Amino acid sequence: MDKMQNLSKNQQIIFDLIDKSSEPMKAYSILHNVQKKGIKAPLQVYRALDKLVEIGKIHKIESRNAFIACHNSSCQVSKATAFSICEICEKVTEISSASLSKYLTNFKDKDGMKYSKYNLEFFGLCKKCR
Amino acid sequence: MDKMQNLSKNQQIIFDLIDKSSEPMKAYSILHNVQKKGIKAPLQVYRALDKLVEIGKIHKIESRNAFIACHNSSCQVSKATAFSICEICEKVTEISSASLSKYLTNFKDKDGMKYSKYNLEFFGLCKKCR
DNA sequence: TACATAGTGTTATATTATAACAATTTAAAT
DNA sequence: ATTTAAATTGTTATAATATAACACTATGTA
Ligand SMILES: [Zn+2]
Ligand SMILES: [Zn+2]
Ligand SMILES: [Zn+2]
Ligand SMILES: [Zn+2]
Numbered sequence: 001m002d003k004m005q006n007l008s009k010n011q012q013i014i015f016d017l018i019d020k021s022s023e024p025m026k027a028y029s030i031l032h033n034v035q036k037k038g039i040k041a042p043l044q045v046y047r048a049l050d051k052l053v054e055i056g057k058i059h060k061i062e063s064r065n066a067f068i069a070c071h072n073s074s075c076q077v078s079k080a081t082a083f084s085i086c087e088i089c090e091k092v093t094e095i096s097s098a099s100l101s102k103y104l105t106n107f108k109d110k111d112g113m114k115y116s117k118y119n120l121e122f123f124g125l126c127k128k129c130r
Numbered sequence: 131m132d133k134m135q136n137l138s139k140n141q142q143i144i145f146d147l148i149d150k151s152s153e154p155m156k157a158y159s160i161l162h163n164v165q166k167k168g169i170k171a172p173l174q175v176y177r178a179l180d181k182l183v184e185i186g187k188i189h190k191i192e193s194r195n196a197f198i199a200c201h202n203s204s205c206q207v208s209k210a211t212a213f214s215i216c217e218i219c220e221k222v223t224e225i226s227s228a229s230l231s232k233y234l235t236n237f238k239d240k241d242g243m244k245y246s247k248y249n250l251e252f253f254g255l256c257k258k259c260r
Numbered sequence: 261t262a263c264a265t266a267g268t269g270t271t272a273t274a275t276t277a278t279a280a281c282a283a284t285t286t287a288a289a290t
Numbered sequence: 291a292t293t294t295a296a297a298t299t300g301t302t303a304t305a306a307t308a309t310a311a312c313a314c315t316a317t318g319t320a
Contacts, residue, residue, distance in 0.1 A: 008285090008298060027276065041301065046277065051298090062192035063249065065276065065307095084239060095239055103233055107252070109214060109225055115254035119193065122237070124245035138267055138316095157307065171270065176308065181267090195276095195307065 007057075013037050014048040015057055015069070024066030024092050053078055061085070061092055063121050072096040079117045080105055086126035095122070137187075143167050144178040145187055145199065154196030154222050183208055191215070191222055193251050202226040209247045210235055216256035225252070 007015060013034055018025050025033075031045045039045065049067060052058040056077040058067045063085065072094050075081060082095040082104075100120075108114050137145060143164055148155050155163075161175045169175065179197060182188040186207040188197045193215065202224050205211065212225040212234075230250075238244050 010299075042277070043279095043301085044299075047298080062251075084243070084245065093239075097237075097240070100237060104250075107227075107230060109223075109252075110227070111257070113214070113254065113257070115214065115252035117253040118250060119253075120234075120248060120250045121192075122239075122245035123247040123249075124243065127241065127243070140268075172308070173270085173310090174268075177267080 007052075008048075010039055010044055011048045011051055013039060014045060015052055018052075018058055018067055019069040021068075023090065024061050024064055024068045026064075026066045030067075059083070059094065061121070062119060064090070064092070066092075068092055068094065070094065081118070082120040082122070084122045084124065084126075086129055087123050088125055088129040091126050091128075093126075095120075137182075138178075140169055140174055141178045141181055143169065144175060145182055148182075148188055148197055149199040151198075153220065154191050154194055154198045156194075156196045160197075189213070189224065191251070192249060194220070194222070196222075198222055198224065200224065211248070212250040212252070214252045214254065214256075216259055217253050218255055218259040221256050221258075223256075225250075 014030060017030060017033055027042065027045050027049060030049075031039065031042060034045070049058070049060075053060055053067075054077070056070055056075060058069050059078055059081050060067055061083060068083075070078075075094075075096070080101050082097070082100060084093045084095055085091075104118050104120065106114070107118075144160060147160060147163055157172065157175050157179060160179075161169065161172055164175070179188070179190075183190055183197075184207070186200055186205060188199050189208055189211050190197055191213060198213075200208075205224075205226070210231050212227070212230060214223045214225055215221075234248050234250065236244070237248075
């Protein structure tokens with residue numbers, strides 16, 4: 001489950017598309033964009049997305065049901081993710097803050113429990129939209 | 131948009147159901163449970179859910195497409211939410227940690243931007259499942 | 261009263277995601 | 291090289307989640 005592993009044909013096609021996109025992409029939008037490459041069914045898209053998320057090449061933006069490529073070399077397997085989301089233009093940026101990830105990775109709840117994974121989504125207005 | 135406002139008939143029915151549930155409830159499960167009370171269509175459920183989220187009586191667990199009642203008196207309008215989610219039994223608990231909310235509310239990204247809202251989901255194993 | 265806002269009921273439809281089954285490719289393991 | 295297991299693909303059908311559009315009713319308030 002290493003980020004550097006070779007991708008399969010469908011995984012590569014779908015990753016390339018998401019990676020080139022300047023905005024989060026939704027599954028059926030991805031499907032429309034790769035039909036000319038021979039990927040015809042939703043399941044082919046979802047399977048590639050599942051794998052790409054698993055190995056940390058992309059992340060799912062849960063509040064938007066959309067996917068972005070990871071550009072944060074330190075986040076290997078989508079176990080500790082944080083994003084900022086503009087509520088007007090829907091621009092999404094992955095946050096890579098060492099102090100934030102340290103704080104959350106070490107966070108213990110009141111029972112002293114630590115967690116193996118987290119996902120954080122911040123909402124506000126981006127620079128352009130303010 | 132105050133948590134203390136009176137709820138409409140459908141909102142009250144649906145809130146009561148979610149509030150009594152020990153686990154997050156999904157929209158169509160809610161629908162099945164309130165059909166005997168005269169709520170027959172998905173849209174009736176989704177409208178009530180939207181309103182209840184807006185006023186902070188319930189929260190949506192984004193990674194699960196499910197809803198839980200808020201039991202955190204300090205969280206008025208679902209603007210700063212944190213949950214722990216057990217990956218085995220799917221138990222969800224709302225985290226109310228003053229230091230966590232303080233840290234996240236004051237978090238600024240590298241451009242110095244602060245955000246108006248956040249949602250954080252932690253994943254791990256609950257006490258029972260360890 | 262008149263008006264505005266919020267809520268309801270209903271049908272239809274859009275969007276997101278998975279089940280089930282068969283075949284093929286890839287990468288070890290012997 | 292041959293066997294075996296794991297991963298990937300292709301395909302059809304269907305499940306699960308969510309919204310559009312329209313007509314009507316209730317509620318509060320000026
Ligand atoms: Zn990343
Ligand atoms: Zn923006
Ligand atoms: Zn709450
Ligand atoms: Zn558990």
